Amino acid sequence: MKSTRKPAALILVGALTTGALAACSGGGDPEGESTNASGQVTLSVVSLLPGSTEEAVAAFEEQVAEFEEANPDIDVVPEEYEWKATTFAAQLAGGTLPDVFEIPFTDAQGLVENGQLADMDAQFRALPYAEQFNPTILEAGTGEDGHVYAIPAKNAYPVALHYNRALFESAGLDPDQPPTTWEQVREYAKKIADANPGVAGWATMTQNNTGGWQLTAQTVARGGRTVEVDGEQKATATLDDAGTKETLQFLHDLRWSDNSMGANFLLDWGSINQEFAAGQVGMFTSGSDIYTSLVQTNAVDPDTYGLAPIPLSDAPEAATLTGGTLAGVPAGVDDAVKDAAIRWIDFFYLDKLVDEERAVADAETLAANDQPVGTPVLPMFSQEQYELNQEWIADYVNVPLDQMTAFTDAMFDLPLAGEPSQKTQEVYALLDPVVQAVLTDEDADIDALLADADAQAQAMLDQG
Structure with missing residues (x-):
């Protein structure tokens, strides 16, 4: 996937992570007892979603074994966990997260301000490629003191349109020509639903903060914003702007006029992935990187998968919402855990992006276990480094890139926008x-609902 175009600016203030996180065994020992009976540092790390396939688990275990062979003084303890905005804060406060956990860009600043993340600046600066990061990505995990607390762990992603090619064909639609406007999305959704009784031609997330995430993504795609921040960092709630109202009216019409959205209106990141992989959803929006999880956890049929940019309106400010994942370590852990953590972060997340030998070894392990290699994302360093990395792993790429060309042909030209930088999850x-109200009550008053939510949001923003 070579491109000669100039990279788009990465406006990555934050985003809800599309990948679920893994973990739950208590963070490092604040008393300094971080070694086991063999004198090794015991390091608990996020692994995979509960319910991941045997092949995905085998690939992860091979990676752990490779790391431990190269680092015999570290005993890695993988733990499964699914990140949810509604439970994460309590788990972190309760000490039930691992020593290395993942957080969305949107959460880092609040955790730094609350003193809940370990200062990883010294460990981060020791990485040989520390100065190569896109500065906007690095800023997401940097405190006001200039220290790095959370380290970019995965390439960034834009919100994209995911669609089922088999359902397109069943409705007489060309799967190589995904919709490029919201009007086409509505038209295609109805055709899919009419041709496949019980199937949602279009679905959207609605709970565990993902409903607000995807409503914001579609608002931004129509040129609107849910929070505006001025040059003095004063935040103004704009939940009731025209883009949000237009999005909600769009959902209302698909649900009540077209009967194109099925019958399940309580979906979040994990459950909509499951419904999509099972062939019960024709189209939905989420991060561009979810193909990996769809394979690892939901056993999606690769032949049915298609990826395209989220449709953008003609509004001047229309853009694609972006996001990404940071790796954090709980505050209070000792230096031995922090030093072990940076070695794992380097090995598992980052070195494979800048080192050819490591990139090939990682891709070989994944491909040998039938795990996705080459899922499209935005570059963490530069477009040039990303394309070089793709050349290194070309022999192992096994994702259906020919079914993703609508996205990959456009990915470096997309106008990008970060998520609200203040009180994002709230x-x-x-x-x-x-x-939920718009999808379950035909007479829901969109203006009144948004006016009430906007007032509540402004009160929260005013509290700082």
Whole structure:
């Protein structure tokens, strides 16, 4: 996937992570007892979603074994966990997260301000490629003191349109020509639903803060915003702007006029993936990187998968919402755990992006276990480094890139926008019930619902 185009600016203030996180065994020992009976540092790390396939588990275990062979002084303890905005804070406060956990860009600043993340600056600066990061990505995990607390762990992603090619064909649609406008999305959704009784031609997330996330994504795609921040960092709630109202009316019409959205209106990141992989959803929006999880956890049929950019309106500010994942370590862990953590972060997440030998070894392990290699994402460093990395692993790429060309041909030219930089998850939580109301009450008053949510959001923003 070579491109000669200039990379788009990465406006990555934050985003709800599309990948679920893994973990739950208590973070490092604040008293310094981080070694086991063999004198090794015991390091608990996020692994995979519960219910991941045997092949995915085998690939992860091989990676752990490779790391431990190269680092005999570290005993890695993988733990499964699914990140949810509604439970994460309690788990972190309760000490039930692992020593290395993942967080969305949107959460890092609040955790730094609350003193809940370990200062990883010294460990981060020791990485040989520390100065190569896209500065906007690095900023997401950097505190006001200039220290790095959370380290970019995965390439960034834009929100994209995911669609089922088999359902397209069943409805007489060309799977190589995905919709490029919201009007086409509505038209295609109805055709899919009419041709496949019980199937949602279009579906959207509605709970655990994901309803607000995707409502915001579609608002931004129509040129709107849910929070505006001025040059003095004063935040103004704009939940009731025209883009949000237009999105909710769009959902209302698909649900009540077209009967194109099926019968399940309580979906979040994990459950909509499951419904999609099972052939019960024709189209939905989420991060561009979810193909990996669809394979690892939901056993999606690769032949049915298609990926395209989220449709953008003609509004001047229309853009694609972006996001990404950071790796964090709980505050209070000792230096031995922090040093072990940076070695794992380097090995598992980052070195494979900048080192050819490591990139090939990682891709070979994944491909040998039938795990996705080459899922499209935005570059963490530069477009040039990303394309070089793709050349290194070309022999192992096994994702259906020919079914993703609508996205990959456009990915470096997309106008990008970050998520709300203040009270992000809280704003999303306020919008969840608005989306649910529109999908469950035909007479829902969109203006009133948004006015109420906007007032609540402004009160939260004013509290700082």
